[in-house]
Amino acid sequence: MSFTSNQLRDFSTLFSRSEVNRWLKGDFDSIDIKLERYNLTEQNKGNSYLKFLRNTYRILEKNYPNEYVLKNEFLNKWLKKELGTNNSVIFNEFRIGKAIADLAMFNGVSKVFEIKTILDKEYRLSNQLQEYKKIFNEVYIIVPNLLLSKYSNYDTSVGIISFDSNSKKFGLIRKAGRINKIDSNTLMEVLHTKEYKEISKAYFGQLPEMNSFNQFEICKNLISKIPQKDLNNLFLTAMKRRNINNLFFNKLNSEFNQICLSLNFKKQERDNLINGLKTNTI
Template identity: 60%
Template sequence: MATDINQLRDFSTFFTRSEILRLLKSDFGSVNTKLQRYNLIEKKRGYTYLKVLKEAYKTIQNNYQNEYVLKNEFLNKCLVEKVVNRDSIIFNELRLGNSIADLAIFNGVSKAFEIKTILDKECRLSGQIKTYKKIFNEVYIIVPEQQVDKYIKFDNEVAIFSYDSSFNKFELVREATRNEVIDIDILMNVLHSKEYLNIIHNHFDVIPELNAFNQFDICKKLIATISYPELNDIFLDTMKARKIHNSFFNKTNNEFNQVSLSLNLKEVERKSLIDKLKNNKVL
Protein backbone atom coordinates (compact mmCIF):
# COMPACT_ATOMS: atom_id res chain seq x y z
CA MET A 1 0.00 0.00 0.00
CA ALA A 2 1.47 3.34 -1.04
CA THR A 3 1.89 5.96 1.67
CA ASP A 4 4.51 8.20 0.06
CA ILE A 5 2.77 11.52 -0.64
CA ASN A 6 4.56 12.02 -3.95
CA GLN A 7 3.52 8.59 -5.16
CA LEU A 8 -0.08 9.25 -4.11
CA ARG A 9 -0.08 12.55 -5.99
CA ASP A 10 1.35 10.85 -9.06
CA PHE A 11 -1.29 8.13 -8.89
CA SER A 12 -4.01 10.78 -8.68
CA THR A 13 -2.86 12.19 -12.04
CA PHE A 14 -3.94 8.95 -13.74
CA PHE A 15 -7.50 10.33 -13.59
CA THR A 16 -6.87 13.81 -14.96
CA ARG A 17 -8.40 14.97 -18.23
CA SER A 18 -5.01 15.18 -19.96
CA GLU A 19 -4.04 11.64 -18.92
CA ILE A 20 -7.35 10.12 -20.05
CA LEU A 21 -7.02 11.87 -23.41
CA ARG A 22 -3.58 10.28 -23.81
CA LEU A 23 -4.96 6.86 -22.89
CA LEU A 24 -7.72 7.25 -25.47
CA LYS A 25 -4.90 7.55 -28.01
CA SER A 26 -3.24 4.38 -26.63
CA ASP A 27 -0.42 6.47 -25.21
CA PHE A 28 0.64 4.77 -21.96
CA GLY A 29 3.99 6.53 -21.67
CA SER A 30 3.02 8.77 -18.75
CA VAL A 31 1.64 5.84 -16.73
CA ASN A 32 4.81 3.83 -17.41
CA THR A 33 6.99 6.75 -16.34
CA LYS A 34 5.22 7.01 -12.99
CA LEU A 35 5.36 3.25 -12.42
CA GLN A 36 9.07 3.31 -13.21
CA ARG A 37 9.59 6.27 -10.87
CA TYR A 38 8.51 4.11 -7.92
CA ASN A 39 10.15 0.86 -9.14
CA LEU A 40 6.76 -0.69 -9.94
CA ILE A 41 7.30 -1.73 -13.56
CA GLU A 42 8.56 -5.18 -12.66
CA LYS A 43 5.81 -5.70 -10.09
CA LYS A 44 3.08 -4.64 -12.52
CA ARG A 45 4.51 -6.38 -15.61
CA GLY A 46 1.74 -8.29 -17.36
CA TYR A 47 -1.01 -6.29 -15.63
CA THR A 48 -3.54 -4.65 -17.90
CA TYR A 49 -3.57 -0.87 -17.61
CA LEU A 50 -7.17 -1.16 -16.41
CA LYS A 51 -5.97 -3.18 -13.43
CA VAL A 52 -3.14 -0.72 -12.80
CA LEU A 53 -5.50 2.25 -12.73
CA LYS A 54 -8.11 0.47 -10.61
CA GLU A 55 -5.46 -0.42 -8.04
CA ALA A 56 -4.16 3.16 -8.13
CA TYR A 57 -7.67 4.50 -7.53
CA LYS A 58 -8.15 2.22 -4.52
CA THR A 59 -4.80 3.33 -3.14
CA ILE A 60 -5.56 7.04 -3.33
CA GLN A 61 -9.09 6.40 -2.08
CA ASN A 62 -7.69 4.79 1.07
CA ASN A 63 -4.72 7.10 1.59
CA TYR A 64 -5.16 10.43 -0.18
CA GLN A 65 -8.62 11.95 -0.17
CA ASN A 66 -8.16 14.37 -3.04
CA GLU A 67 -10.94 16.18 -4.87
CA TYR A 68 -11.17 13.66 -7.71
CA VAL A 69 -11.93 10.77 -5.36
CA LEU A 70 -14.40 12.77 -3.30
CA LYS A 71 -16.22 14.06 -6.35
CA ASN A 72 -16.23 10.68 -8.05
CA GLU A 73 -17.50 8.85 -4.96
CA PHE A 74 -20.23 11.44 -4.39
CA LEU A 75 -21.21 11.21 -8.03
CA ASN A 76 -21.41 7.40 -7.86
CA LYS A 77 -23.18 7.13 -4.52
CA CYS A 78 -25.51 10.13 -4.53
CA LEU A 79 -26.12 11.45 -8.06
CA VAL A 80 -25.81 8.77 -10.75
CA GLU A 81 -28.93 6.98 -9.59
CA LYS A 82 -30.92 10.20 -10.04
CA VAL A 83 -29.90 10.39 -13.70
CA VAL A 84 -30.71 6.81 -14.69
CA ASN A 85 -34.12 6.65 -16.39
CA ARG A 86 -34.99 10.13 -15.14
CA ASP A 87 -35.25 13.56 -16.64
CA SER A 88 -32.03 14.84 -15.05
CA ILE A 89 -28.68 16.12 -16.19
CA ILE A 90 -25.38 16.55 -14.31
CA PHE A 91 -22.71 19.16 -15.08
CA ASN A 92 -19.10 19.09 -13.97
CA GLU A 93 -17.54 22.43 -12.95
CA LEU A 94 -20.29 24.76 -14.14
CA ARG A 95 -18.96 28.29 -14.42
CA LEU A 96 -21.02 31.07 -12.81
CA GLY A 97 -19.16 34.29 -13.44
CA ASN A 98 -16.11 34.21 -11.17
CA SER A 99 -17.20 31.04 -9.36
CA ILE A 100 -17.33 27.42 -10.53
CA ALA A 101 -19.73 24.90 -9.00
CA ASP A 102 -17.97 21.53 -8.59
CA LEU A 103 -21.13 19.69 -9.65
CA ALA A 104 -24.60 20.80 -10.65
CA ILE A 105 -27.72 18.77 -11.29
CA PHE A 106 -30.89 19.86 -13.03
CA ASN A 107 -34.16 17.91 -12.81
CA GLY A 108 -37.27 19.33 -11.17
CA VAL A 109 -34.97 21.71 -9.30
CA SER A 110 -31.46 23.06 -9.77
CA LYS A 111 -28.79 22.02 -7.26
CA ALA A 112 -25.19 23.15 -6.87
CA PHE A 113 -22.56 21.15 -4.99
CA GLU A 114 -19.31 22.50 -3.57
CA ILE A 115 -16.75 19.94 -2.37
CA LYS A 116 -14.23 20.65 0.36
CA THR A 117 -11.55 18.07 1.10
CA ILE A 118 -9.51 17.85 4.28
CA LEU A 119 -6.78 19.68 2.33
CA ASP A 120 -8.95 22.67 1.36
CA LYS A 121 -9.23 26.04 3.05
CA GLU A 122 -12.65 27.61 3.56
CA CYS A 123 -11.63 31.21 2.80
CA ARG A 124 -13.50 31.40 -0.53
CA LEU A 125 -16.59 29.49 0.54
CA SER A 126 -18.74 32.41 1.67
CA GLY A 127 -18.40 34.10 -1.72
CA GLN A 128 -19.06 30.85 -3.58
CA ILE A 129 -22.22 30.14 -1.59
CA LYS A 130 -23.45 33.70 -2.11
CA THR A 131 -23.09 33.27 -5.88
CA TYR A 132 -24.72 29.83 -6.01
CA LYS A 133 -27.74 31.04 -4.03
CA LYS A 134 -28.39 33.71 -6.63
CA ILE A 135 -29.33 31.16 -9.29
CA PHE A 136 -29.72 27.61 -7.89
CA ASN A 137 -32.81 26.37 -6.06
CA GLU A 138 -30.67 24.43 -3.58
CA VAL A 139 -27.01 24.64 -2.55
CA TYR A 140 -25.01 21.83 -0.94
CA ILE A 141 -21.51 21.62 0.49
CA ILE A 142 -19.76 18.27 0.92
CA VAL A 143 -17.24 18.22 3.75
CA PRO A 144 -15.17 15.70 5.74
CA GLU A 145 -17.10 14.28 8.69
CA GLN A 146 -14.59 15.67 11.18
CA GLN A 147 -15.05 19.21 9.83
CA VAL A 148 -18.85 19.48 9.86
CA ASP A 149 -18.87 21.84 12.86
CA LYS A 150 -16.54 24.22 11.03
CA TYR A 151 -18.59 24.39 7.85
CA ILE A 152 -22.13 24.28 9.20
CA LYS A 153 -21.80 27.85 10.49
CA PHE A 154 -21.38 29.42 7.03
CA ASP A 155 -25.02 29.63 6.01
CA ASN A 156 -28.00 27.92 7.63
CA GLU A 157 -29.86 27.78 4.30
CA VAL A 158 -27.20 25.59 2.71
CA ALA A 159 -27.38 21.80 2.91
CA ILE A 160 -24.46 19.84 4.36
CA PHE A 161 -23.27 16.39 3.29
CA SER A 162 -20.63 14.79 5.50
CA TYR A 163 -18.12 12.34 4.10
CA ASP A 164 -16.62 9.48 6.10
CA SER A 165 -13.36 8.62 4.34
CA SER A 166 -12.93 5.38 6.30
CA PHE A 167 -16.13 3.88 4.89
CA ASN A 168 -16.57 6.06 1.77
CA LYS A 169 -20.02 6.97 3.07
CA PHE A 170 -21.99 10.20 2.61
CA GLU A 171 -24.64 11.42 5.02
CA LEU A 172 -27.01 14.37 4.65
CA VAL A 173 -26.52 16.39 7.84
CA ARG A 174 -28.82 19.30 6.98
CA GLU A 175 -31.43 19.88 4.28
CA ALA A 176 -31.26 22.87 1.94
CA THR A 177 -33.66 25.80 2.14
CA ARG A 178 -35.32 26.41 -1.23
CA ASN A 179 -34.11 29.54 -3.00
CA GLU A 180 -36.75 31.69 -4.69
CA VAL A 181 -34.69 34.16 -6.71
CA ILE A 182 -32.63 34.22 -9.89
CA ASP A 183 -30.02 36.93 -10.34
CA ILE A 184 -30.27 38.12 -13.94
CA ASP A 185 -26.56 39.02 -14.16
CA ILE A 186 -25.45 35.52 -13.20
CA LEU A 187 -28.10 33.92 -15.39
CA MET A 188 -26.89 35.82 -18.44
CA ASN A 189 -23.32 34.71 -17.71
CA VAL A 190 -24.44 31.08 -17.63
CA LEU A 191 -26.59 31.18 -20.76
CA HIS A 192 -25.06 30.88 -24.22
CA SER A 193 -26.06 33.50 -26.78
CA LYS A 194 -28.17 30.99 -28.72
CA GLU A 195 -29.97 30.09 -25.50
CA TYR A 196 -30.98 33.58 -24.45
CA LEU A 197 -31.97 34.43 -28.03
CA ASN A 198 -34.14 31.31 -28.06
CA ILE A 199 -35.78 32.42 -24.80
CA ILE A 200 -36.64 35.79 -26.35
CA HIS A 201 -38.13 34.21 -29.48
CA ASN A 202 -40.19 31.72 -27.48
CA HIS A 203 -41.56 34.02 -24.79
CA PHE A 204 -42.17 37.44 -26.32
CA ASP A 205 -44.73 38.29 -28.97
CA VAL A 206 -42.84 41.28 -30.29
CA ILE A 207 -39.15 40.72 -31.04
CA PRO A 208 -37.07 43.90 -31.02
CA GLU A 209 -34.49 44.47 -33.70
CA LEU A 210 -31.31 42.80 -32.54
CA ASN A 211 -27.74 42.86 -33.76
CA ALA A 212 -24.41 41.59 -32.47
CA PHE A 213 -23.82 44.84 -30.58
CA ASN A 214 -27.11 45.22 -28.71
CA GLN A 215 -28.57 41.72 -28.38
CA PHE A 216 -27.06 40.93 -24.98
CA ASP A 217 -28.35 44.08 -23.27
CA ILE A 218 -31.78 43.96 -24.90
CA CYS A 219 -32.26 40.26 -24.14
CA LYS A 220 -31.12 40.79 -20.55
CA LYS A 221 -33.72 43.53 -20.00
CA LEU A 222 -36.51 41.42 -21.48
CA ILE A 223 -35.58 38.25 -19.59
CA ALA A 224 -35.49 40.27 -16.37
CA THR A 225 -39.25 40.93 -16.78
CA ILE A 226 -40.13 37.22 -16.65
CA SER A 227 -41.58 36.13 -13.30
CA TYR A 228 -39.41 33.96 -11.07
CA PRO A 229 -41.47 30.72 -11.33
CA GLU A 230 -41.51 30.89 -15.12
CA LEU A 231 -37.87 31.95 -15.38
CA ASN A 232 -36.82 29.13 -13.07
CA ASP A 233 -38.60 26.60 -15.31
CA ILE A 234 -36.99 28.16 -18.39
CA PHE A 235 -33.55 27.92 -16.76
CA LEU A 236 -34.09 24.24 -15.90
CA ASP A 237 -35.33 23.37 -19.40
CA THR A 238 -32.51 25.31 -21.06
CA MET A 239 -29.78 23.57 -19.09
CA LYS A 240 -31.33 20.13 -19.62
CA ALA A 241 -31.34 20.78 -23.38
CA ARG A 242 -27.55 21.04 -23.52
CA LYS A 243 -25.65 18.14 -25.09
CA ILE A 244 -24.19 16.60 -21.96
CA HIS A 245 -23.47 12.87 -22.05
CA ASN A 246 -24.66 11.44 -18.73
CA SER A 247 -24.35 7.76 -19.57
CA PHE A 248 -22.28 6.57 -16.62
CA PHE A 249 -20.47 3.35 -15.80
CA ASN A 250 -22.26 1.14 -13.31
CA LYS A 251 -20.32 -0.36 -10.37
CA THR A 252 -17.87 -1.85 -12.87
CA ASN A 253 -15.34 0.78 -13.94
CA ASN A 254 -17.08 3.58 -12.04
CA GLU A 255 -13.65 4.87 -11.03
CA PHE A 256 -13.77 6.75 -14.36
CA ASN A 257 -17.20 8.38 -14.02
CA GLN A 258 -15.98 11.78 -12.87
CA VAL A 259 -13.35 12.21 -15.59
CA SER A 260 -15.83 10.91 -18.19
CA LEU A 261 -18.26 13.62 -17.06
CA SER A 262 -15.48 16.22 -17.08
CA LEU A 263 -14.57 15.32 -20.68
CA ASN A 264 -18.24 14.87 -21.66
CA LEU A 265 -17.37 11.49 -23.18
CA LYS A 266 -19.95 9.77 -25.34
CA GLU A 267 -20.80 6.15 -24.57
CA VAL A 268 -18.72 4.93 -27.52
CA GLU A 269 -15.73 6.92 -26.21
CA ARG A 270 -16.10 5.46 -22.73
CA LYS A 271 -16.22 1.96 -24.20
CA SER A 272 -13.13 2.71 -26.28
CA LEU A 273 -11.26 3.88 -23.17
CA ILE A 274 -11.99 0.67 -21.26
CA ASP A 275 -11.16 -1.49 -24.30
CA LYS A 276 -7.76 0.18 -24.67
CA LEU A 277 -7.03 -0.23 -20.95
CA LYS A 278 -8.12 -3.89 -20.96
CA ASN A 279 -6.29 -4.84 -24.14
CA ASN A 280 -2.90 -3.32 -23.33
CA LYS A 281 -0.51 -4.60 -20.67
CA VAL A 282 2.52 -3.26 -18.84
CA LEU A 283 5.61 -4.63 -20.61
Protein backbone atom coordinates in the same frame (compact mmCIF):
# COMPACT_ATOMS: atom_id res chain seq x y z
CA MET B 1 1.81 -1.31 1.72
CA SER B 2 2.56 2.18 3.00
CA PHE B 3 2.69 5.23 0.75
CA THR B 4 4.32 8.62 1.17
CA SER B 5 2.27 11.77 0.69
CA ASN B 6 4.37 12.63 -2.36
CA GLN B 7 3.66 9.25 -3.91
CA LEU B 8 -0.08 9.57 -3.29
CA ARG B 9 -0.07 13.08 -4.74
CA ASP B 10 1.83 11.75 -7.74
CA PHE B 11 -0.69 8.93 -8.23
CA SER B 12 -3.58 11.40 -8.05
CA THR B 13 -2.31 13.25 -11.14
CA LEU B 14 -3.20 10.20 -13.25
CA PHE B 15 -6.91 10.97 -12.97
CA SER B 16 -6.89 14.17 -15.00
CA ARG B 17 -8.28 15.23 -18.35
CA SER B 18 -4.84 15.73 -19.88
CA GLU B 19 -3.79 12.19 -18.93
CA VAL B 20 -6.98 10.63 -20.29
CA ASN B 21 -6.51 12.43 -23.61
CA ARG B 22 -3.02 10.90 -23.82
CA TRP B 23 -4.37 7.41 -23.10
CA LEU B 24 -6.90 7.78 -25.90
CA LYS B 25 -3.95 8.25 -28.26
CA GLY B 26 -2.25 5.12 -26.92
CA ASP B 27 0.29 7.15 -24.93
CA PHE B 28 0.83 5.49 -21.52
CA ASP B 29 4.26 6.99 -20.80
CA SER B 30 3.04 8.76 -17.66
CA ILE B 31 1.90 5.45 -16.16
CA ASP B 32 5.14 3.72 -17.18
CA ILE B 33 7.14 6.46 -15.47
CA LYS B 34 5.26 5.95 -12.21
CA LEU B 35 5.63 2.19 -12.40
CA GLU B 36 9.38 2.63 -12.73
CA ARG B 37 9.63 5.47 -10.19
CA TYR B 38 8.06 3.36 -7.42
CA ASN B 39 9.57 0.01 -8.43
CA LEU B 40 6.19 -1.39 -9.47
CA THR B 41 7.13 -2.58 -12.96
CA GLU B 42 7.88 -6.19 -12.05
CA GLN B 43 4.88 -6.39 -9.71
CA ASN B 44 2.54 -5.31 -12.51
CA LYS B 45 4.10 -7.34 -15.29
CA GLY B 46 1.35 -9.01 -17.32
CA ASN B 47 -1.29 -6.72 -15.85
CA SER B 48 -3.19 -4.18 -17.91
CA TYR B 49 -2.98 -0.43 -17.43
CA LEU B 50 -6.65 -0.64 -16.54
CA LYS B 51 -5.97 -2.97 -13.62
CA PHE B 52 -3.15 -0.76 -12.37
CA LEU B 53 -5.36 2.35 -12.50
CA ARG B 54 -8.22 0.63 -10.71
CA ASN B 55 -5.83 -0.48 -7.96
CA THR B 56 -4.38 3.03 -7.80
CA TYR B 57 -7.86 4.49 -7.41
CA ARG B 58 -8.52 2.20 -4.43
CA ILE B 59 -5.22 3.30 -2.88
CA LEU B 60 -6.22 6.95 -3.26
CA GLU B 61 -9.72 6.27 -1.94
CA LYS B 62 -8.27 4.78 1.23
CA ASN B 63 -5.25 7.01 1.79
CA TYR B 64 -5.70 10.23 -0.17
CA PRO B 65 -9.39 11.12 -0.73
CA ASN B 66 -8.76 14.11 -2.97
CA GLU B 67 -11.37 16.04 -4.96
CA TYR B 68 -11.42 13.58 -7.85
CA VAL B 69 -12.13 10.62 -5.57
CA LEU B 70 -14.78 12.47 -3.55
CA LYS B 71 -16.52 13.75 -6.66
CA ASN B 72 -16.41 10.36 -8.35
CA GLU B 73 -17.80 8.56 -5.30
CA PHE B 74 -20.51 11.21 -4.92
CA LEU B 75 -21.55 10.65 -8.53
CA ASN B 76 -21.59 6.88 -8.09
CA LYS B 77 -23.27 6.65 -4.70
CA TRP B 78 -25.47 9.74 -4.34
CA LEU B 79 -26.34 11.58 -7.53
CA LYS B 80 -27.15 8.38 -9.36
CA LYS B 81 -30.10 7.91 -6.97
CA GLU B 82 -31.03 11.58 -7.19
CA LEU B 83 -31.24 11.76 -10.99
CA GLY B 84 -34.87 10.71 -11.08
CA THR B 85 -36.08 11.29 -14.59
CA ASN B 86 -34.26 10.60 -17.83
CA ASN B 87 -34.18 14.29 -18.75
CA SER B 88 -32.18 15.19 -15.64
CA VAL B 89 -28.67 16.39 -16.39
CA ILE B 90 -25.45 16.73 -14.39
CA PHE B 91 -22.68 19.19 -15.23
CA ASN B 92 -19.09 18.94 -14.14
CA GLU B 93 -17.41 22.28 -13.29
CA PHE B 94 -20.30 24.65 -13.99
CA ARG B 95 -19.16 28.27 -14.29
CA ILE B 96 -21.13 31.04 -12.54
CA GLY B 97 -19.50 34.44 -12.78
CA LYS B 98 -15.99 34.14 -11.36
CA ALA B 99 -16.79 30.88 -9.55
CA ILE B 100 -16.77 27.33 -10.90
CA ALA B 101 -19.04 24.84 -9.12
CA ASP B 102 -17.80 21.27 -8.79
CA LEU B 103 -21.13 19.76 -9.84
CA ALA B 104 -24.53 21.05 -10.88
CA MET B 105 -27.73 19.08 -11.39
CA PHE B 106 -30.95 20.07 -13.10
CA ASN B 107 -34.15 18.06 -12.80
CA GLY B 108 -37.26 19.46 -11.09
CA VAL B 109 -35.02 22.00 -9.35
CA SER B 110 -31.49 23.27 -9.83
CA LYS B 111 -28.89 22.06 -7.33
CA VAL B 112 -25.22 22.95 -7.04
CA PHE B 113 -22.55 21.05 -5.08
CA GLU B 114 -19.21 22.38 -3.82
CA ILE B 115 -16.71 19.80 -2.54
CA LYS B 116 -14.31 20.59 0.30
CA THR B 117 -11.74 17.91 1.07
CA ILE B 118 -9.32 17.83 3.98
CA LEU B 119 -6.76 19.19 1.50
CA ASP B 120 -8.78 22.31 0.62
CA LYS B 121 -8.59 25.82 2.02
CA GLU B 122 -11.87 27.64 2.75
CA TYR B 123 -10.87 31.21 1.92
CA ARG B 124 -12.86 31.30 -1.37
CA LEU B 125 -15.92 29.46 -0.14
CA SER B 126 -17.97 32.45 1.00
CA ASN B 127 -17.72 34.16 -2.40
CA GLN B 128 -18.43 30.89 -4.20
CA LEU B 129 -21.61 30.26 -2.24
CA GLN B 130 -22.85 33.81 -2.83
CA GLU B 131 -22.40 33.35 -6.58
CA TYR B 132 -24.23 30.00 -6.57
CA LYS B 133 -27.19 31.46 -4.69
CA LYS B 134 -27.80 33.90 -7.52
CA ILE B 135 -29.17 31.26 -9.91
CA PHE B 136 -29.55 27.90 -8.10
CA ASN B 137 -32.57 26.70 -6.10
CA GLU B 138 -30.46 24.67 -3.67
CA VAL B 139 -26.79 25.01 -2.67
CA TYR B 140 -24.84 22.19 -0.99
CA ILE B 141 -21.33 21.65 0.31
CA ILE B 142 -19.86 18.15 0.54
CA VAL B 143 -17.37 17.66 3.36
CA PRO B 144 -15.61 14.74 5.09
CA ASN B 145 -16.97 13.85 8.54
CA LEU B 146 -13.77 15.23 10.05
CA LEU B 147 -14.72 18.72 8.85
CA LEU B 148 -18.39 18.77 9.88
CA SER B 149 -17.86 20.97 12.93
CA LYS B 150 -15.86 23.42 10.82
CA TYR B 151 -18.60 23.91 8.24
CA SER B 152 -21.86 23.18 10.08
CA ASN B 153 -22.43 26.83 11.07
CA TYR B 154 -20.73 28.38 8.07
CA ASP B 155 -23.98 29.35 6.31
CA THR B 156 -27.15 27.80 7.68
CA SER B 157 -29.04 28.27 4.41
CA VAL B 158 -26.56 25.97 2.67
CA GLY B 159 -27.15 22.21 2.75
CA ILE B 160 -24.44 19.87 4.04
CA ILE B 161 -23.63 16.36 2.82
CA SER B 162 -21.00 14.40 4.73
CA PHE B 163 -18.62 11.71 3.53
CA ASP B 164 -17.30 8.93 5.76
CA SER B 165 -13.91 7.86 4.42
CA ASN B 166 -14.10 4.55 6.30
CA SER B 167 -17.56 3.36 5.27
CA LYS B 168 -17.37 5.24 1.93
CA LYS B 169 -20.89 6.50 2.51
CA PHE B 170 -22.51 9.91 2.10
CA GLY B 171 -25.13 11.31 4.46
CA LEU B 172 -27.46 14.29 4.33
CA ILE B 173 -26.68 16.37 7.41
CA ARG B 174 -28.79 19.41 6.52
CA LYS B 175 -31.11 20.04 3.61
CA ALA B 176 -30.49 23.26 1.71
CA GLY B 177 -32.91 26.13 2.06
CA ARG B 178 -34.96 26.74 -1.08
CA ILE B 179 -34.04 29.80 -3.14
CA ASN B 180 -36.73 31.07 -5.49
CA LYS B 181 -35.01 34.20 -6.78
CA ILE B 182 -32.80 34.28 -9.86
CA ASP B 183 -30.42 37.15 -10.54
CA SER B 184 -31.06 37.87 -14.22
CA ASN B 185 -27.68 39.58 -14.71
CA THR B 186 -25.81 36.50 -13.48
CA LEU B 187 -28.10 34.24 -15.51
CA MET B 188 -27.21 36.12 -18.69
CA GLU B 189 -23.54 35.32 -18.08
CA VAL B 190 -24.38 31.61 -17.85
CA LEU B 191 -26.68 31.35 -20.86
CA HIS B 192 -25.46 30.86 -24.42
CA THR B 193 -26.73 33.25 -27.10
CA LYS B 194 -29.18 30.71 -28.48
CA GLU B 195 -30.49 30.01 -24.97
CA TYR B 196 -31.23 33.58 -23.89
CA LYS B 197 -32.95 34.22 -27.23
CA GLU B 198 -35.05 31.06 -26.83
CA ILE B 199 -36.01 31.99 -23.24
CA SER B 200 -37.05 35.48 -24.34
CA LYS B 201 -39.10 34.15 -27.24
CA ALA B 202 -40.68 31.37 -25.15
CA TYR B 203 -42.06 33.84 -22.65
CA PHE B 204 -42.91 36.87 -24.82
CA GLY B 205 -44.00 34.92 -27.90
CA GLN B 206 -41.70 36.73 -30.31
CA LEU B 207 -38.45 38.65 -30.36
CA PRO B 208 -38.11 42.34 -31.24
CA GLU B 209 -35.85 43.33 -34.10
CA MET B 210 -32.23 42.89 -33.07
CA ASN B 211 -28.76 42.22 -34.42
CA SER B 212 -25.56 40.61 -33.16
CA PHE B 213 -24.48 43.90 -31.59
CA ASN B 214 -27.54 44.61 -29.45
CA GLN B 215 -29.18 41.20 -28.93
CA PHE B 216 -27.50 40.64 -25.55
CA GLU B 217 -28.75 43.91 -24.02
CA ILE B 218 -32.24 43.53 -25.53
CA CYS B 219 -32.65 39.98 -24.21
CA LYS B 220 -31.14 40.95 -20.87
CA ASN B 221 -33.81 43.60 -20.49
CA LEU B 222 -36.57 41.19 -21.53
CA ILE B 223 -35.40 38.41 -19.20
CA SER B 224 -35.25 40.83 -16.26
CA LYS B 225 -39.02 41.30 -16.67
CA ILE B 226 -39.93 37.58 -16.60
CA PRO B 227 -41.60 36.53 -13.30
CA GLN B 228 -39.24 34.52 -11.08
CA LYS B 229 -41.17 31.24 -11.19
CA ASP B 230 -41.41 31.29 -14.97
CA LEU B 231 -37.77 32.31 -15.33
CA ASN B 232 -36.65 29.44 -13.10
CA ASN B 233 -38.60 26.92 -15.19
CA LEU B 234 -37.26 28.33 -18.45
CA PHE B 235 -33.71 28.18 -17.06
CA LEU B 236 -34.16 24.52 -16.07
CA THR B 237 -35.48 23.68 -19.53
CA ALA B 238 -32.56 25.44 -21.23
CA MET B 239 -29.96 23.54 -19.18
CA LYS B 240 -31.62 20.19 -19.86
CA ARG B 241 -31.35 20.86 -23.58
CA ARG B 242 -27.59 21.22 -23.50
CA ASN B 243 -25.65 18.44 -25.17
CA ILE B 244 -24.41 16.71 -22.01
CA ASN B 245 -23.64 12.98 -22.02
CA ASN B 246 -24.75 11.58 -18.68
CA LEU B 247 -24.52 7.90 -19.64
CA PHE B 248 -21.50 7.47 -17.39
CA PHE B 249 -22.95 5.56 -14.45
CA ASN B 250 -21.20 2.30 -15.20
CA LYS B 251 -20.79 -0.15 -12.33
CA LEU B 252 -17.90 -1.70 -14.21
CA ASN B 253 -14.86 0.58 -14.22
CA SER B 254 -16.78 3.13 -12.17
CA GLU B 255 -13.43 4.67 -11.19
CA PHE B 256 -13.60 6.61 -14.47
CA ASN B 257 -17.17 7.91 -14.28
CA GLN B 258 -16.22 11.41 -13.19
CA ILE B 259 -13.50 11.87 -15.79
CA CYS B 260 -15.90 10.71 -18.51
CA LEU B 261 -18.43 13.30 -17.32
CA SER B 262 -15.70 15.94 -17.19
CA LEU B 263 -14.77 15.26 -20.82
CA ASN B 264 -18.43 14.84 -21.83
CA PHE B 265 -17.66 11.47 -23.40
CA LYS B 266 -20.17 9.65 -25.53
CA LYS B 267 -20.52 5.90 -24.96
CA GLN B 268 -18.19 5.06 -27.85
CA GLU B 269 -15.48 7.37 -26.52
CA ARG B 270 -15.73 5.77 -23.10
CA ASP B 271 -15.53 2.31 -24.65
CA ASN B 272 -12.46 3.35 -26.64
CA LEU B 273 -10.79 4.59 -23.45
CA ILE B 274 -11.43 1.37 -21.52
CA ASN B 275 -10.40 -0.85 -24.43
CA GLY B 276 -7.15 1.08 -24.84
CA LEU B 277 -6.36 0.73 -21.15
CA LYS B 278 -6.66 -3.06 -21.45
CA THR B 279 -3.21 -2.97 -23.04
CA ASN B 280 -0.67 -4.74 -20.82
CA THR B 281 1.98 -2.73 -19.03
CA ILE B 282 5.54 -2.96 -20.33
